[in-house]
Amino acid sequence: MGKYRELAERIVENVGGKENINSLTHCITRLRFKLKNEAIAQDEVLKNMDGVVTVMKSGGQYQVVIGNHVPDVFEEVMQVAGLGAGGSDEADAPTGNIFDRLIDIISGCFQPFLGALAAAGMVKGFNALLVFLGSQIDGFNYTATSGTYVMLNGIGDAIFLFMPVILGFTSAQKFKLNPMVGIVVGAALCYPSVQGGALQAAFVATAGEGVAAPYSIFGLPAYATFLGIPWVGATYTSSVIPVIFIIAFAAQVQKLAKKIIPSVVQTFVVPFMVLLIALPVGFLVIGPIISMLTDLLSSGFQAVMDFSPIVYGIVLGFFWQVLVIFGLHWSVVPLGIMQITQDGFSQVLTAMYGASFAQTAAVAAMFFKLKDKNLKSLCPPAIISGIFGVTEPAIYGITLPKRWPFIYSMIGGSVAGAYLMFNGVGSFTMGGLGIFGLMNYINGDDASFVLHAVISIGIASVIGFGLTYFFWKDNTVIEETIVVETPMARTETITAPVQGTVAPLNTAQDDAFAQGLLGKGVVIHPTKGEVVAPFDGTVMTLFPSKHAIGLVSDNGLEVLIHVGLDTVQLDGKYFEAFVKQGDKVKQGQKLVTFDIEKIIEAGYLVETPVLITNAGDYLDIIEAEKKDVVITDELLTTVI
Structure with a gap:
């Protein structure tokens, strides 16, 4: 909570309940808020509530003024009210390099159901434990064919089998797609007759055994067509990456559809267009790409194995968890199944055995260091789930977002893989995961391989735990109060961030600003559409609508510059930003430009409140006497 x-x-x-x-x-x-009935909202109760500044009604919206912490409160309200995606004006766009963005997307899609994912992994592990005990204890009749096993296996395995459905919902929230459409996309990917094996079986039933596929794309067999386009089948149940890519594409289709489809029919026509365009593209493009990569990797791993089993162990042990993330581990699994079926023995999957333990050990180390x-x-x-071989909760929710613990676990898996292959x-069998995977290395009465396993x-766990514990630092920011003895008052000056005419704050057209509820300062009526930095500092917040x-200044002074009244509804139109959140800025540096005339023509005021939002930290705030200011003029002086 x-x-x-x-x-x-x-x-x-x-506000009247959800x-x-x-x-x-x-x-x-x-x-x-947009409420069904504003009359039943308790205005006075909300206004007097700790954490709420005031309540306002404007433009058909019921506005609860929170202050700087509104993004955090918003997330909680969305959960409490059970609201879906698309509720925020702020785009959930990741920043950084491609790797960082990919991690942000993957972990963001998994974060909402990590608890359920971990619980399902524990159920699967518990069920496997019961089967193991049933094979070891006389009179304990618990087998993989019993009704109890079947039910527990269904409970634990459902979330993994129907992963595209769940990810369809959460990734729709991430990419601002209608979440119900996201669920339909995921369900379509799990539909039995669209799976690669089903397409092939349907073709064989018609054409007969031994007949080659009628089409081929990049060397992949295609057993059906869609509007005359060859359709390369793939297996999507339990997959991760295809649905995320399809949802990302679908979100763009939805955005375009909303622009061209009349609002009166958008409720059903927009989802219709999204499904009709995004899913065929997914089946015809994304699926074949994943299949092609899988086949290429399969050939590559076989070549490495032929060259050197030890090198193969290093490579597969290191990259196994990455392959799992992208669903590309199926490039190796069929080779292992084929070898065991033909020879009763296989080394193809041996090198990945330590990876899950290295991952689990890294999480254990993080437990002692997380803030x-x-x-x-x-x-x-x-950790419990990982011991039983189910590491998705650890990967997606804990180690991958922090990056280095995930890399350390890859190193542990690599060394363990090299040891096993050496x-x-x-x-001799397949099926056991995690600690129960030890059973895979028993051949009748011969358990010599179990000791090596x-x-x-131990190797994977020691490396995963040790590297994480001794070399990883939790970069979570902890606010510290620094006490500085000051024998006399200190001041900090804010220069005008906007050129124009200065007016008292109480003349602002917006009551929340006019009453000083969001901070102390002044209003500037701009004569030039440019905002510059009023001091040396850092961009703490830049709203997507700009x-x-x-x-925040280098000395901790916090300032909010708000161009216009209700201009958030322009969604960035007529604004251009030259910085981004987190940037360091120098006094006088250009931050944002805006078109005054176009904003006024659109029906909005351009008066610009300049507020000190942490005014309570200062003894006094003194306004400059000059009424017409340029960006080099003093505007406000704080005293502490």
Whole structure:
């Protein structure tokens, strides 16, 4: 439960309950509700609530003013009210290099159901434990054919089998697609007759055994067509990457469809267009690409194995978890199945055995170092799940977002893989995962390979735990209060960020600004559409619509510059930003430009409040006497 959970519950209750909420968005300081009936909202209760500044009604919106913490409160309210994707004005776009963005997308899609994923992994592990005990204890009749096993296996395995459906929903939230459409996309990928094996079986049933596929794309057999286009089948159940890519594409289709389809029929025509375009593209393009990569990897791994089993162990042990993330581990699994079927023995999958233990050990090390209590609470169930060989909760929710623990676990898996291949270890059966995978290395009465497997567990665990514990640092920011003795008052000056005419804050057209509820400062009526930095500092917040920017000086002074009234609704039109959140800026540096005339023509005011949002930290705030300012003029002086 987040720190704003109680506040969110009280807000939802007093706006009339979740049944009274049509939609919710937020801007830089306030929650913007669209209510079915504003009359039943408890205005006075909300205004007097700790954590709420005030309540305003404007433009058909019921606005609950929160202040700087509105993004955190918004997330909690969305969960409490059970609202789907698309509620925020702020795009959930990841930043950084391609690797960082990919990690952000994958972990963001898995974060909402990590608890359920860990629970399902524990159920599968518990069921496997019961089967193992049933084979070892006389009178304990528990087998993989018993009704109890079947039920527990269904409970534990369902989330993995229907992963595209769940990811269809969560990735739709991530990419701002209608979440119900996301579920349909995921369900379509799990539909039995669209799987590669089903397409092939249908063709064989018609053409007969031994007849070659009628089409081929990049060397892949295609057994059917869609509108005359060869269709390369793939297996999508339990897959991860295809649905995420399809949803990302579908979100762009939805955005375009909303622009060209009349609003009166968008409710059903937009989903129709999204499904009709995105899913065929997914089946015809994304599926074949994944299949092609799988076949290429299969050939590559076989070549490495032929060259050197030890090198193969190093490579597969290192990359196994990456292959699992992208669903490309199926490039290796068929080779192992084929070898065991033909020879009763295989080394193809041996090298990956230590990877799950290295991953689990890395999570164990993180448990002792994490500062985030919520993330720390996910570690124990992820460790239990990992011991039984189910590492998805550990990968997607814990190690991958932090990057280095994931890399350290890859190193542990690599060394363990090299050890196993050096000693010629191979498996005689397939099926056991995690600790129960030891059973795969028993051949009748011969259990000599089991000792090597146990040693590999120790190698992987020691490396994964040790590297993470001693070399990884949790970069979670912990706010510290630094006490500085000051024998006399200190001042900090803010220069005008906008050229124009200065007016008292109480003349602002927006009551929340005019009453000083969001901070102390002034209003500038701009004569030039440019915002510059009023001091040396950092961009703390830059709203996607670019109408508002929050800065913090090198000395800790926090300033909000809000261009216009309700200009958030322009969604960035007539604005251009020259910085991004987190950038360091120098006094006078250009931050944002805006077209004054176009904004006024669109029906919006351009008056610009300049507020010190942490005014309570200062003894006094002094306004300059000059009424017409340029960007080099002093505007406000703080005293501490």
